[in-house]
Amino acid sequence: MKKRLGIYLLAAGALFLILLPLASPTLISPYYLDLLTKVLIFGIALLGYDILAGYTGLVSLGHALFFGLGGYCAAYIATQYTTNLLPIVGFALVTAWVVGIVVGYFSTQTKDIFFVFLTLAFAQFFYLAAFNLTTITGGDNGVTIPKMTLGIPWVWETGIPRPFHFYYLVLIFFFLSYWICRKVIGSPFGQVLVAIRENEERVSFLGFNVHGLKIKSYLISISLASVAGVLFAGYQDFVSPGMIHWTISGDFILMSILGGMGTLIGPVLGGAMVLLLGDWLSSVTENWMILIGGFFVLMIIFAPNGVVGLITRNVRNSA
Amino acid sequence: MDPAILITSILHGLTLGMVLMLVAGGLTIIFGMLDVLNFAHGSLYMLGAYMGYTVAVSTGSFTLALIAAPLAVGFIGFLIEFFSIRPLYGRPPLHHLLLTFGLSLMAQNAIKLIWGNDIYSIETPQILHGIVTFFGVYYPKYRFFVLGVSAALALAIWYFIARTRYGVVIRAGTEDIETLEAHGINTRRVFTAVFVACSALAAIAGAVVAPMRTVYPQMGVDIIIDAFIVVIIGGLGSIRGAVVGALILGQAIELGAVVLTGFSDAAIYIVMAAILLLKPSGLVSEST
Numbered sequence: 001m002k003k004r005l006g007i008y009l010l011a012a013g014a015l016f017l018i019l020l021p022l023a024s025p026t027l028i029s030p031y032y033l034d035l036l037t038k039v040l041i042f043g044i045a046l047l048g049y050d051i052l053a054g055y056t057g058l059v060s061l062g063h064a065l066f067f068g069l070g071g072y073c074a075a076y077i078a079t080q081y082t083t084n085l086l087p088i089v090g091f092a093l094v095t096a097w098v099v100g101i102v103v104g105y106f107s108t109q110t111k112d113i114f115f116v117f118l119t120l121a122f123a124q125f126f127y128l129a130a131f132n133l134t135t136i137t138g139g140d141n142g143v144t145i146p147k148m149t150l151g152i153p154w155v156w157e158t159g160i161p162r163p164f165h166f167y168y169l170v171l172i173f174f175f176l177s178y179w180i181c182r183k184v185i186g187s188p189f190g191q192v193l194v195a196i197r198e199n200e201e202r203v204s205f206l207g208f209n210v211h212g213l214k215i216k217s218y219l220i221s222i223s224l225a226s227v228a229g230v231l232f233a234g235y236q237d238f239v240s241p242g243m244i245h246w247t248i249s250g251d252f253i254l255m256s257i258l259g260g261m262g263t264l265i266g267p268v269l270g271g272a273m274v275l276l277l278g279d280w281l282s283s284v285t286e287n288w289m290i291l292i293g294g295f296f297v298l299m300i301i302f303a304p305n306g307v308v309g310l311i312t313r314n315v316r317n318s319a
Numbered sequence: 320m321d322p323a324i325l326i327t328s329i330l331h332g333l334t335l336g337m338v339l340m341l342v343a344g345g346l347t348i349i350f351g352m353l354d355v356l357n358f359a360h361g362s363l364y365m366l367g368a369y370m371g372y373t374v375a376v377s378t379g380s381f382t383l384a385l386i387a388a389p390l391a392v393g394f395i396g397f398l399i400e401f402f403s404i405r406p407l408y409g410r411p412p413l414h415h416l417l418l419t420f421g422l423s424l425m426a427q428n429a430i431k432l433i434w435g436n437d438i439y440s441i442e443t444p445q446i447l448h449g450i451v452t453f454f455g456v457y458y459p460k461y462r463f464f465v466l467g468v469s470a471a472l473a474l475a476i477w478y479f480i481a482r483t484r485y486g487v488v489i490r491a492g493t494e495d496i497e498t499l500e501a502h503g504i505n506t507r508r509v510f511t512a513v514f515v516a517c518s519a520l521a522a523i524a525g526a527v528v529a530p531m532r533t534v535y536p537q538m539g540v541d542i543i544i545d546a547f548i549v550v551i552i553g554g555l556g557s558i559r560g561a562v563v564g565a566l567i568l569g570q571a572i573e574l575g576a577v578v579l580t581g582f583s584d585a586a587i588y589i590v591m592a593a594i595l596l597l598k599p600s601g602l603v604s605e606s607t
Contacts, residue, residue, distance in 0.1 A: 059413060106592075110599050113356060113412065117551050118595050120544070121588040128585045246544070250420065257417055287432050293424030300418040301406050 010265070014175070021167055034163040035279055039272045040174045041231045042255070046267035047181045048224025049252050054262035055185060056217040057197030058111065061249045062119030065103070065126050066096050066222040068244030070229020072130065075143040075239045083149045084157060085169075089230055096226035097219060104218035108211060111200070120246055127244040142240030145233055160234075170231055177224050181264055184220060193217050254292075258299055260306025269307055326456045328573045334462050334531075336569020337469035341524035342542055343549035343561045344476065345517030351493030351556030353510050354412055355404055358419035360521055361543025362426035367392050367522025368529045368538060369430060372439050381444040381530075388526040389519035396518025400511050408510075423539060430536050439534040461531060468527055472520070473562070480558065489513065493556055545572075548587055552594040554601025563602055 017040075021033055028036070045067055053059045073092035082088075103122045110118050130137045137143065150169070151157035160166050184190050195203045196210055204210045233239045242248070251274070259270025274292060281288030303310050346360045367388040375384040399422060407414050447461045480486040488509055491499045500506050525538075532538070549568050553560025568587055575586025594602065 106596055110595065113416070113555070114551065114595060114599055116416075117547060118592065121548075121592045121595070124544075125585055125588045125592070128588070247540075253417065253420070287428040290425050290428035290432065293421045293428065296421035297403060297418060297425070300414055300421060301403060304410070304414055 013265075017171060017174075021164055030163050033167055035275065037163060037167045037170050038232075038235060039275050040167075040170045041228050041235055042271040042275060043268040044170075044174055044177045044231070045225045045228035046252060046255055046259075046271045047177050047264060048221040048228070049256060050261060050264055050267045051181060051184060051193070051224075052217055052221035053253070053256060054264075054267065055190065055197060056193045056214060058108065058115050058214065058218070059253065060107075060119040060221075061116045061246055061253070062103075062107075062121075062123030063222070063225050063252050064244050064246060064248035065119075065123035066100065066225035067229040067232070067248060068130065068239070068241070069096055069099060069126070070226035071233035071239035071243045072137060072143070073226070074148075074230040074233040075145050078145045078148060079143065083146050085148045085150055085160070085230075085234070088148070089227055092226045092230045093223055096222050100219050100222045101215070104215045104222070108214035108218055120249070123244060123249060124246060127241055127246070130241040130244055137241070140241065142238055142242075145237050145239065147237065148234045166234070170235075173227060173231060177227070178264070180220075181224075185264065189213070189216070254296055256306075257304070258296060258306055260308030260310075263306075263308045266306050266308035273307070323454075323456045324577065326454070327458065328577045329570065330456075330458055330462070330466075332570035332573035333566070334466050334469075334569070335572060336566040337466055337473070338524050338528055339542075339545055339549055339569055340473060340562055340565035341469055342521050343546040343553070343565050344473070344558060345520045346546050347550045347553065347556055347558060347561040348489065348493070349514060349517050350550065351558070352489065352496070352513055353404070353408075354415070355514075356412055356416040356419070356547075358416055358543060359399065359422040359426060360419075360517075360546060361539035361541070362423045363392050363396060363518045363521040363539075364525040364542055365430065365534075365536075365539030366395060366426065367525030368534045369434055369439075369525075370522065371526030371529050372441050372534050375441045375529075381441065384441070385523065385526050389522040392522030392525075393515045393519035396515045397511065399518075400514040404514070405507075405510075423543070427536055427539060430539075434536075436536060439529075441529040441534070443530045459531075465527055465531060469524075472523065476520075493558075545587065548591045552591055552601055554603040557601065557603045560601055560603035 020028055020036070045063070049060070049063055052063075070092045073095050074088050077088045077091050103119070107115055107118045107122065131139060133139075147159060149157040149159055160169055185193075192203060192208060192213055196213060200210055203213075229243065232243070255270040255274050256267040257270065258273055259268065260266030277292060278288055281291055285291075299306065305313075342360060342364050346357060349355055349357050349360070370391045371384040371388040374387045375381050378384075403418055403422065404415065407418060443461045447464050449460050450457045451460055451463060452458075478486075480489055488499065488504060492506065492509060492513075496506060499509075545568060549564035550561055551564075552567065553562070553564030567590065571586045571590045572584075575584075579586055
């Protein structure tokens with residue numbers, strides 16, 4: 001019964017996301033459609049983040065590395081070769097895997113707080129590189145990116161008008177990401193990841209290669225961060241070292257906790273809450289983070305499993 | 320390389336290392352005893368600098384600022400421990416890290432609300448103006464003062480921890496909290512006292528550094544990352560490790576600025592990654 005309720009809710013949510021733009025501009029203005037696009041882009045990164053932090057139990061403070069790397073890949077390809085989105089995504093994924101195998105191999109040898117800070121160290125290293133290697137990255141000034149396109153490279157291409165078409169493009173990527181993450185979590189591999197989170201030692205006694213499994217989890221996770229980074233670069237038409245800064249990784253943690261880690265949809269809701277609340281509060285006060293921070297503190301004290309944790313607990317209690 | 324430049328940057332590194340030691344020392348004692356990774360420790364340091372600035376400007380006395388800042392921040396530390404950290408004892412350490420991360424966001428924005436986005440600086444007191452010259456090296460008097468104050472505080476803390484009855488409780492607490500409780504010590508009260516004392520220590524560091532560096536809303540976040548790195552490379556919860564880590568990191572930052580010009584900030588991350596990979600539990604790991 002409870003499981004079916006969840007499926008209905010998800011289907012309703014998906015339908016809502018598909019139909020909402022059709023009600024534009026009466027129900028939702030182009031501005032908010034654009035903001036919702038941003039929510040979905042962060043959602044893709046947060047889905048990936050949840051695989052690593054929520055399900056495998058490895059909280060990273062360096063995920064912005066791959067978010068930003070995706071962005072810089074997009075900038076490089078779009079300014080040098082083609083503005084076509086698909087080769088850009090392909091290039092960004094391959095780059096993320098090359099960097100991710102090295103960073104992941106070393107980072108996943110540690111756990112808990114050491115993992116937090118080792119991932120931070122690697123990410124900050126790349127942040128400083130992006131900041132200082134001005135000839136490649138433009139340094140603090142960043143890189144402006146031409147508008148991205150879709151189609152067959154060099155044969156037929158079409159633009160992606162904002163906000164309507166871009167929204168649907170991002171929505172497709174979001175659904176695809178969600179489907180992949182569900183598949184991963186539902187598979188035996190996903191079950192072992194949860195087992196690693198719960199008791200790593202026992203999993204290795206059972207004969208599993210824990211380190212290898214963690215690297216796999218890491219690579220899946222960063223792939224989505226990288227794709228989100230490409231889309232975010234397209235969203236902003238611009239990349240800067242700020243995309244790699246650890247505060248972005250901190251935002252990922254904040255959003256995941258608020259929504260509820262280890263639930264996939266929870267972090268996405270958390271991201272939506274922070275971005276929408278932030279947008280609304282920033283029109284009221286410049287220092288809106290004080291309110292978000294306060295809300296976050298209260299959530300950690302009273303509801304460490306996030307909003308989704310609160311809801312499921314109430315459903316269980318009333319049943 | 321000009322030896323004068325080398326000596327200057329080594330002295331810079333030493334000053335920075337000593338300041339880092341005051342912040343990271345508190346951080347590691349809090350972790351060792353309370354099992355709390357206090358991300359807001361940098362915010363307490365920053366609050367110390369801002370309070371020091373306000374007192375110094377309104378009264379004109381830097382000495383008063385050095386006394387008022389730790390008192391005020393100590394009280395804030397008490398509020399933080401009592402109302403937010405205490406309810407979370409017994410939960411996974413990550414919860415405290417996230418809680419204090421939220422607190423640091425609040426503190427940073429509260430600072431902007433009260434003091435604005437401006438960058439302030441405290442004027443160096445009259446007697447500490449000027450420079451000292453030796454072996455062809457020119458070095459500001461005030462930096463020697465910072466060095467002296469930090470060293471004196473470090474010695475006082477060492478004496479307190481190593482030679483007094485209260486120090487025994489703290490050392491026992493970092494080893495085994497349950498046994499300590501079984502000996503009839505009210506550990507809750509000790510926790511609060513330790514947190515307040517370490518908050519005050521961070522505030523002194525902030526106020527002392529203010530005339531040398533500047534006072535700005537990002538300073539808390541800037542130092543906390545460095546302090547965490549010190550604690551991690553030194554070995555979590557190890558006081559000796561924090562001293563060693565702080566001195567290494569101070570040199571890495573300042574010598575890095577000379578050797579790796581243009582890419583100097585990377586030095587600390589290179590040092591941390593190298594130490595974490597070679598010796599994951601830190602340089603000085605007392606247990607396990």
